[in-house]
Amino acid sequence: MSPMLDPRRLTPRPIPHLPEISKRFDGVVNCSDDTNIEGWKKLLRDDRPMKLAAGSISVVEIESKVLTTGFLEFDFVVEGTGDAPEIQILCAESYENDMDKGQPRSKDDRTNFRTGKLYGPTDTYFCNTKLSRNHYEPFWWRTFRYLRISVSCPPTSSLIFNSITYRSTHYPLPITTSVSSTDLVDKLHSTSVNTLLNCMHETHEDCPYYEQSQFAMDTRSQLLFSYTISHSDLLARKTIHEFYASRRDDGLLETHFPNPGRGMNIPQFSLYWIFMLQDHMIHFHDLALVKRYIGTADGILDHFAGRLNEKGLVGKFEVEGTWAFVDWVGEWFTPVKGFSSMGVPKAYYEKGAATVNSLVYALALKSAAEMCTALGRNDTTTEYLERAESIIQAVNEHCYDVKNGIYLDGPGATGQYSQHVQIFAVLADAVNGEAARTLMRRTIRERETLGLAKASFAMSFYLFRAAVKAGIYEEVWEELLSPWKKMLDQNLTTWAESESMVRSDCHGWSATPMYEIMREIVGVKSGWNETKIIPRVDLVNEMRGSFVVAGGDTVDVSWGESKQVKLKASKDMEVELVLRATSIHIKLLQGEEQCFSWT
Template sequence: MSAQQMPSPLAGAQWIWAPNIDDKAETPSQFVLFRRALRLDGPLPPSCIVHVSADTRYRLFVNGNRASFGPCKSYPARWYYETVDIGPFLKTGVNVLAVRVLRLSPETSSATSIMRTSKPGMILHCTAGNIIIHSDESWKTYRDGSVHLVPNADWDFRLGPPFVSLWERADGRLKPHGWLDASFDDTKWHNAVPSTMAAKMAPILDSRKLIPRSIPALPEIPSTFDGVVCCAGGPTKTEWEALLDGGKPIHIEPQSTVTVDIESNELTTGFFELSLDQDGQGSATITILAAECYEGDMDQGVARSKGDRTNSQHGKLYGPADTYISHPGRNDYSPFWWRAFRYLRLTITPTTSPLTLRSFRYRATHYPLPITTTLTATTPSPHFTKLSHLWQVSVTTLRNCMHETFEDCPYYEQNQFAMDARLQMLFSYALSSDGRLARKTICEFAASRRDDGLLEAQFPCAPCRMTGIPAFSLYWVLMVRDHWVQFGDRGLVRESFGVVDGVLEYFARLVRVGDGLVGRLEAEGEEEASWAFVDWVGEWKTPAEGFKGMAVPPAYFKCGAATVHSLLYAIALQSAAELADCTGRGCVADEYRSRAAELNSAVRRHCFDPETGLFTDGPGSKDRSQHAQVLAVLSGAASAEEAPVLMRRAVVERERHGIARTSLAMAFYVFRAASLAGVYEELWDDMIKPWEVMLSQNLTTWAEFETNPRSDCHGWSATPIYEIVREIVGVKLPEGDIDGAVVIQPRVKMVPALKGSFVAGGGRVLDISWSGGSLCLTSSVDMVVELRLGKGSRLFALERDLSLQTSLDAIDME
């Protein structure tokens, strides 16, 4: 029987839910609990496999132990279930399977990155020896009214829009204590009811197509905080540090208000855990505010500003907060969803009885990317120290933006955007041979295809549709090409090719007859204009267009076309031509290259100013940007002779020529154009300045923008990972066939001595070191390497685990 013919491991299980629960906008979120007792007599089974999923999110417990968290972010046609062996948690006698479900209503915009359907539910199948347990009406269920999500109306809009909306108000006094235990009396709970759209004699299928989770489970690693910044109202800093370090209890007297600011050495993501004892019959209110940094005082109406992120003397902590009200006895509180933070502020306001804090720690969680690439100094030097710092902050940034999807920022949005994800995938390829999350991302965006051929800019996402950004679909085409170059997955290319063609055809329809440029980014008859987003450039604002006038070159509205859209379309066509070649579609590849050449010619005719030697932002426009010069170099609209001059003017002479600068969102492409133009090392100091400024401000992750002070951790800013691996160490993937020669083109003048292990695509790893004019290579597999230096190059055949040493001087020749 083939895999496609195998019965589902959840066959026989029902989607179930609690009876009489409203699922409308008036109750945008609610927690529902499920319990099922399982008696095991005699020898315990060696394993016990559970398959489980829910709509919207669940946490599975077995005898009080956390066993699974999911389902992995998805969409209805690919609704994931988790498979977990709960054997280690079982015991002889009565066992309890318990599931806590957070249901998000489809009628609310809360948690925009989490999909939900019109029907709530939980589904589970368990096999324990000869015992089979399905989710059905025998399960007991209860609506947990002790926890509510903070409504968007209470969000601090000085921080920006509320996208995550998963902060909690929890009242321990209302919690069904002990519900995870076998001894708990659930006789007053309701029996579950089926939750399905199926009808008698009607072949109606569930809107959720259950499939196995395609990426590994996210670990939850026990972690401790790194220190106390300041405190007031009772316990001393030393006492707080003793609590964090060794769990030495802290006693808080009645009628006192206590605050403490706790820090992590670097911004991270995780579930905090608070454990305390409430003496007597009183209660305490504990507020846990999560913040990325200390920042300027906004309380007097001053605009938001950030400088030194560690300046606790003059700065303040701003951010959303969880609130917990304690009950008499033992209290344990942890939020359902993970938090992003560098600092946490605890504020405790007890009533009439004393309080004892037992512990405060967290469980760190990120996508478990196995990082193979390492970086070490053979000889300490200022050059390497600088690179090492850039490297560590970049890796931390990327890790915090990888969970079940690639996230733009973990603190504010947790959304997966195509433009952002393309860069994050490239950065992950430079670190690891694990392409599972990247492949999932490509397939998700492909599944979001609209009837006009475009993809959703953000996906997966809640039922509320976000603003369309046509250009992001072009980044997805580049994403498919990147994955092909990294892994040689021709099957994925074939699966994606129809979607690629649909994206390109959308833009083909927008090419204007008169000048051959891509015009306005909306099809005729569209009710609402698309957002012609390019980049968050401060000068790019057209107030008359409202929100959609931001991040768009003003020339787009003045001239009806923006140069960057034509150039980006040309680059996507060139990448698609490579995909066509690798799948044997030579005629299609020729067509794509011809279209790209026509676009480049049109840009030169209508958007190139011969007087200044610069590309303008639109036909007839006088506006100029780095974006137009950079994309002209990358697309080939600028000749090889023009490219170095363009890049010098765009980077070093930018202000003199009135050229708008890219934000961190598109800085990656500035590096790429500088490399292609042969002026990378010449322009390095100018290009890397924004990251040096962030280091001087004590960031531990890279910010979203240089000037806009919103997020301190954003995946698109982890560019130094790529620059160090692909440009400075110079490990470039095979050109053409995935099994071709790996190119190594080290920039030894930038770093005189260096060593490390580096991912080279196709599962290959290279150990590389150089110092004192010699270079040493060791490969994990037999492979061919082309070493380039200066104007010289030489091919070497590397045998597995054997080192090859060569003089760098012998390569640097005509």
């Protein structure tokens, strides 16, 4: 009988192997015995042996200057033949406020070792007294900025540390963008890059410390961030294919994938995969890739079409196995519905529809229409645009509060408002022109007065995009940037997950500043067939850097007190410079700097 299944097929690895780079810890933060501090420092710096006496209990806290991912390596010798010494190793992202008496989790200054404490999972290693030399190294990499090492030596055995080091590891993204600007801009960019790289390994991850899962919504943003510093799309192509491989019989994709089994599904996340596919087309124009996957986009859109209610809005999804999550918003929790109501607008349950689902669906229809146009599927383009317009009409008819001039979280959901709905109303063209400008100003500046639920760090990326589209970006730049400035003040070296939920200190979806610096401040907007540079010279008074453009080439852009924008390209290329609303078409010659003045 023929086999029912083909044998497992091996295919070439689509991404490079992850490097492992030997590193040393940067210093000692705390020590249970002050007389041992110098000994620990010499051990970390020079591999000078550090002996812990039999019968002693020692605790030391050490640091890496920035949060990192890597393989820990401890090398030590056991002296004695009695009971084995025990080593406990706790990896932590930061110092936190005391939770020992049941206080809610909270963080302020992440370096506050004086009153803060380290919390996290602990590895326990029991030394082998039959071996004079022991080596500890976990199978999987750890995420850490701080380590607490607790060593308990029994009365009959001592322990000598010969080295405590680690090998840092993350995806080897070839970076060709560099930034040198004000101290603030430099910190925003370097912290964003560190965040992104720590969330890239064999896959993209939401965060390296906790789930280490590749979520579709998170990853869409992370890919866009990576395109600002590198022209390599190897991991992007792998990511797109992995979500394609997760497609379900209902047309949706798995919310996070690869995963060990079918989990709770967030329908809206499948729409972000459509955005992901369109982003790749814009940056790389690989129409063969788009053609391969466009059918999956059709299936996702058909699923949402099947959820339209009598008002023409996206209604409720299937209850079983579905989480109608939108964003981590503190107000969005319905206790009687349990965990699966977290991050879900209350109007979804109370009114049978959440406006934001319809708007994101309409935006995805427009994205798919652009891809269909590129593929010559003009009839489908027309269909998708008509479907999008129908959704938008339904939103404007049933979900707009005429009296207050703002969109509701659901049809008839009086008093329930959020930044999210206003953001996607602008992005989906439910509102435009002066009305969009007014709406976005109110969304940002009158949020508390109007009672709008606040967009998280993840959704702030789309808040920035809506500000751009409404033409108020420079007006609200300082206000939108304030959460990231606060994180810098709290001494983070990567961007945190959320303001409303204090947990992860490294979340890829929060690396928005690197996108803003490249695409909006320097203003490099490079698609497959054109490169525009639209610098916002009034927002940042000095800038110098080299920025990746389509094809993997670079353009050097700088300006400062001379009130000149200077451009230099790595090869001959044509660019359009828009300087204070004046458009200039330029032929840049390889290596030759050209200057353009403003007044």
